Amino acid sequence: MLDPTSSFAADGPSAGANGAAPLNDQPLLDAYSHAVIDVTERVGPAVVRVETGPKVRNMRERGGLGSGIVISPDGLVLTNSHVVGASKEIRLRDVEGFVSDAHVLGVDPDTDLALLRANGARELRYAALGNSKRLRRGQLVVAIGNPLGFESTVTAGVVSALGRSIRSVSGRIIEDVIQTDAALNPGNSGGALVSSNAEVIGINTAIINGAQGICFAVASNTAQFVLSEIIRHGYVRRAYIGVSGQTAPVPRRHAVVAGVENKMGALLMNIEADGPATQAGLLPGDVVIRLDGVEIHGVDDLIRVLDRDRIGKTLAMEVLRLGRLRAIEIYPVERKPVVRQS
Template sequence: MLDLTAAIPDDGLSSRATKDTPNNDQALLDAYSNAVIGVTERVGPAVVRVETGPKVRNTRERGGLGSGIVISPDGLVLTNSHVVGSSKEIRLRDIEGVVTDARVLGTDPDTDLALLRADGARDLRYASLGNSKTLRRGQLVVAIGNPLGFESTVTAGVVSALGRSIRSVSGRTIEDVIQTDAALNPGNSGGPLVSSSAEVIGINTAIINGAQGICFAVASNTAQFVLSEIIRHGYVRRAYIGVAGQTAPIPRRHAVVAGVANKMGALLAQIEPDGPAAQAGLLPGDVVIKLDGVEINGVDDLVRSLDRDRIDRTLDIDVLRLGRLRSVEIHPIERKPSARQS
């Protein structure tokens, strides 16, 4: 019998690859596991279960469950606005089962975030907010929460995409949202999305029903902004002009005649009497195409541009009225907070 192996030179590479590959794979798996374990051990104790509604469950008022993350030793807790809702009774349950009453410092439905304070709590385990701008697609992330009532559940995945936009319960779009494939379920809402360095880089907020592996978290930089606004004012300050509208296409002939590049604009459907828009002379049917030098290609652009920096300033607003370009001055005011926020 012909021995073919004798004709094949043995340089040692094949045998080493065969022997080393399992070891290398094991080392990678161990490194991955250790990263997840390390994050869980450092951040897990700072994750709380958020319970809303009355303690006695035989009342008509229904309670809810969610998650939250303690971000300071004196008991500041970030969670979702939709977890808190309008409930007047809120309790926090930590990893050791200790229950503490909490109160709402402020909510921001526009970003689906709420800030709570644990009553009488001091020296709590807490986690730090990281810089979400440093995230990269494919980066390892860990979600910790209480999905479906199961305490302290950990899932891991990667950052699937950055800079997403989703619709909040208030109808406004939440910008700079993180998409992840770390498994989330009802009850994870308000819990942290954590980087491998154990920094909170997002607050889990939404799941696409019927889709597998498509979940979203509000970026930590957005959470930091909302946190600072609530601490300073009790709510998030935004500008207001008193209109209701919708995104609408701009007929090409109108765009050509007016000399504008917009293909879409914000069509004003209603004007609040005595509001800034009414005082500026805007009318239903006007199509906003620019505000304060910023191009407006729809209602979302208009709402996004009405931030705190434009409160109590006189701005130029460009609109198309019956196909003709008009520019007027408008003076946005501060939007009144909701009853919960006040």
């Protein structure tokens, strides 16, 4: 039994083997605090509250609330597409309480992003988008937003995982999503996930209800792509072949006969009349297993391959039809953009 008067009991378990004084964590904690404070002071003023719906006098009757990030001095603001929804009235409120109306330049439900422009002539504080490819698991990140209507709330955590995939409101898979344990709540959507270098490396987009510390942000590199597409075209260009389908297993005997290794494929359920798929001779019941040299293991793979680079190009497609492998050529067209009600 240990003697309670022994040096071990007096010094505690953190003491060294020779009774040395415990390590002082204060400098480390101070460095952590200073990093979070620095990020907050530099990026916080660029995070605005996004209010949607008609103006009301009673604060309890306010419409939707979310967050946004000012990314240019002339008032370009990134937020989530589900924050703006179909709202015709959008207002931005900065940390100083200044309110300006905003209009939507474009939305991309497939990545849950939207680009706004503030209507006011006042120059806004803005933040820079960083390179999310440089992130590492365990890296310190700070989330800034307006959860539950509480303005300019700051939480901190780490990058829990990289390269996650989540399903957007449109049903399409968002790739290269950042998972973080920085606390997020409703209202944080559209806010900034910031690195210790004060660069916006993600746009906070989703939480898992009932889970503790599992939150997601769309990577800044994805946001850069969406931003450039909306500025150039007003929407994000993607390829379209006119089919709907579901992920389905490939019967082993069919795979063996066809000489393919796919265990799953994209089963086509409906074919749009006069669309590219109809013109290519595709039929309901066909199972797509390869497109333009890329193996297709489900509907998500098929959607992923149909990007802007394959618009207007003849692509080789392989499908299983009644257990036999068939080679088909298909010519994707540009998908019609999402049209907001004005």
